[in-house]
Amino acid sequence: MRPRRRSPSKDVGQDLPRLPEVGLHEESNEVDLDPRTLQPVRGSLSGARELPVPPPPPRSKPPTPPRLARAPMRPPMTTPRPPPRSAAIRAETAEYSSLIGGRYQILTRIGQGGMGKVYKVKHTHLSRTFALKIISNQVAETDEARELFYREARFASAMSHPNITSVVDFGEDEKVGMFMVMELVDGEALNRILFREKQLSARKACDIVLQVAEALHYIHKQGVVHCDIKTENILISEEEHEGKRSKTVIKLLDFGLARSLNASRASTSLSGTPHYVAPERIRGEPASPASDVYGVGILLYELVTGQVPWDGPVQKILAGHLDEQPRSPSQLVEGGVDPALETLILHALAKRPSERHKDMAAFIYELKTVMDMMGFGRRTRGGPAKRVVIEQRTSSLPSAPNVRDELARIAFDACRLPLALLTPHGVIVRANPAFARFVMGAAVEVDSLPVQSTPLATAWSTSDQDLARTLAGNPVRRIIEIDVAAGESRRLLLWLDAVSLDHIVLGVQPLEL
Missing domain, CATH: 3.30.200.20 (Phosphorylase Kinase; domain 1)
Known part of the structure; x- marks a missing residue:
C-alpha cells in the first residue's frame, strides 16, 4: 500500500491558490511576547548634557502665565496614524x-x-x-x-x-x-483518525460518508455547493445512542469556498484542495451538486483504501482527475472490496457530471442500498430474523384457504416486476411470467432451473454469497447492470428476502429515482 500522502509542497499553492483553513485541533508553536519589552525605555542618553532646571517662583507671587505671541498662519499638520499592530x-x-x-x-x-x-x-x-x-x-x-x-x-x-x-x-x-x-464540537478531525488507523472498515467509512452526503444534500437544497470536501473539514465525535452504545456523529466544517447556485454569474475560478477537485472545475466550468458528488466519491475512496486516487505534484494530480482512471479499490485493500461498494465509488468518480449520480439524493439512495446489501445497520447477530406467526381462527368456510392461495397466485403471476421463489441453492421453485421474460426474453417455463444457469448469472456474479447471506438473516439489496442495446446498459436493483428456512424471494426492479 502506498504511504499516506503528505501536505502539499510550496509549489502546490502556486499552481492552485486556496485559502488555508483553521483546524480546530491542530497545534503549532506560538511566540509569547515579554510584556517588559513593550515598556518605554527610561533614563537619559549616554553623553547628553543636562540643562539646568529653573527654580520655581516665590510662593508669595503666583506664577504669571506667559503671553502667547501671534504666530503666522500655517497649514494644519496631520497627526500620523499609529502603524497597524502585528499579528x-x-x-x-x-x-x-x-x-x-x-x-x-x-x-x-x-x-x-x-x-x-x-x-x-x-x-x-x-x-x-x-x-x-x-x-x-x-x-x-x-x-x-x-x-x-x-x-x-x-x-x-x-x-x-x-x-x-x-x-x-x-x-x-x-x-x-x-x-x-x-x-463547540468535542470531536477529532477525520484526517487525524485516518492517519492513525491508515484505513477504515467499510462499515465505518460508509457510515461517515452517508452523514456527509446527507449534510451536502441539505445545503444543495438551500442553493449552495460546498466545493471543499476533504478529511480536514470533517469532525468525528461519539454520542450515546439509546443509552446502550455510542454512535458516530460527523460535523461538516468550513464554508469558505462554498458557492451559491442562484448567483447571477457563476464563478469559474479554481479553488479547493487539488486531491478532491472535480474535473469540470479544472476545465473552468461552474460548480454544481455533481462537483460535491465527485468530492464525496474521493472521500469514500480514501477512507476505504487509505489513499487518494491521485497524489504527487499539483499538475500530476489535476491530470489524473482529467484523463486517468483511478485504480480499483479492490486492488488496494487486502481481501478486496465488495463489488457493489466499488461500483458505487467508481460511479461517483466519473469524469463528466452527467455520468455520475444525477444529484446527492441519488448517491445517498445507492449508498443506502449498498449498506443494506452488506448488512450494515441491520440485524447482524442472533442468526435469522425471528418471524411472528399470528394464528387465525379457522374460518367457517372450508374454501377460504383455497381462495386466499388462489388470489395470491393471481397477484404473483400478474405482477409486472420479475419475481421468483428460490431454494437455498438457487433453484427456481416458482417464477412469474415477468421474471421469465426478464431472464429468458420470452414467457417460457423456467421452474426447476438453477438461477445460475440463466443469463441473469452474467450480471449477478455473487449469487451464491448473497443467497447464503440472506438465509443468515441479512436481506440483500444489490445493484446490477445489464446490456439493453449496443453500448447502452441499464442499472437495476436486485433484492433477496428469506420467507422461510427453505425459500428465498428474488425480485428485480428498475433503479429510477
Missing part, C-alpha cells in the same frame, strides 16, 4: 483582553491554522461555551480573505442541520479584528 500583538491582545465583541470571554486556545486561531470562549450573558475563530492580521488585510470570511459566515449561519457545525455569531472587534463564533 503577534493582536494574538497577545486576544489572550488577555477582557471580552471580544463585548460578550465573549476567552477560556483557552484550542487550535491554530493558516487563517488564524480558534479559542474556547464563554458567552457572558448566556453562560454557554463556543468556539471562536479569530482571523489573523495578515490574512484579514486582503480583500479576497475578507470576502471569503464573510461568505463563509453568511452561508454557515443560514444552515441548520445535525451534521453541519452551526455558526451563531460573527463580526469585527476593535481589539482582535474579524471573528466567527461556532458551536
Whole structure:
C-alpha cells in the first residue's frame, strides 16, 4: 500500500491558490511576547548634557502665565496614524483582553491554522461555551480573505442541520479584528483518525460518508455547493445512542469556498484542495451538486483504501482527475472490496457530471442500498430474523384457504416486476411470467432451473454469497447492470428476502429515482 500522502509542497499553492483553513485541533508553536519589552525605555542618553532646571517662583507671587505671541498662519499638520499592530500583538491582545465583541470571554486556545486561531470562549450573558475563530492580521488585510470570511459566515449561519457545525455569531472587534463564533464540537478531525488507523472498515467509512452526503444534500437544497470536501473539514465525535452504545456523529466544517447556485454569474475560478477537485472545475466550468458528488466519491475512496486516487505534484494530480482512471479499490485493500461498494465509488468518480449520480439524493439512495446489501445497520447477530406467526381462527368456510392461495397466485403471476421463489441453492421453485421474460426474453417455463444457469448469472456474479447471506438473516439489496442495446446498459436493483428456512424471494426492479 502506498504511504499516506503528505501536505502539499510550496509549489502546490502556486499552481492552485486556496485559502488555508483553521483546524480546530491542530497545534503549532506560538511566540509569547515579554510584556517588559513593550515598556518605554527610561533614563537619559549616554553623553547628553543636562540643562539646568529653573527654580520655581516665590510662593508669595503666583506664577504669571506667559503671553502667547501671534504666530503666522500655517497649514494644519496631520497627526500620523499609529502603524497597524502585528499579528503577534493582536494574538497577545486576544489572550488577555477582557471580552471580544463585548460578550465573549476567552477560556483557552484550542487550535491554530493558516487563517488564524480558534479559542474556547464563554458567552457572558448566556453562560454557554463556543468556539471562536479569530482571523489573523495578515490574512484579514486582503480583500479576497475578507470576502471569503464573510461568505463563509453568511452561508454557515443560514444552515441548520445535525451534521453541519452551526455558526451563531460573527463580526469585527476593535481589539482582535474579524471573528466567527461556532458551536463547540468535542470531536477529532477525520484526517487525524485516518492517519492513525491508515484505513477504515467499510462499515465505518460508509457510515461517515452517508452523514456527509446527507449534510451536502441539505445545503444543495438551500442553493449552495460546498466545493471543499476533504478529511480536514470533517469532525468525528461519539454520542450515546439509546443509552446502550455510542454512535458516530460527523460535523461538516468550513464554508469558505462554498458557492451559491442562484448567483447571477457563476464563478469559474479554481479553488479547493487539488486531491478532491472535480474535473469540470479544472476545465473552468461552474460548480454544481455533481462537483460535491465527485468530492464525496474521493472521500469514500480514501477512507476505504487509505489513499487518494491521485497524489504527487499539483499538475500530476489535476491530470489524473482529467484523463486517468483511478485504480480499483479492490486492488488496494487486502481481501478486496465488495463489488457493489466499488461500483458505487467508481460511479461517483466519473469524469463528466452527467455520468455520475444525477444529484446527492441519488448517491445517498445507492449508498443506502449498498449498506443494506452488506448488512450494515441491520440485524447482524442472533442468526435469522425471528418471524411472528399470528394464528387465525379457522374460518367457517372450508374454501377460504383455497381462495386466499388462489388470489395470491393471481397477484404473483400478474405482477409486472420479475419475481421468483428460490431454494437455498438457487433453484427456481416458482417464477412469474415477468421474471421469465426478464431472464429468458420470452414467457417460457423456467421452474426447476438453477438461477445460475440463466443469463441473469452474467450480471449477478455473487449469487451464491448473497443467497447464503440472506438465509443468515441479512436481506440483500444489490445493484446490477445489464446490456439493453449496443453500448447502452441499464442499472437495476436486485433484492433477496428469506420467507422461510427453505425459500428465498428474488425480485428485480428498475433503479429510477
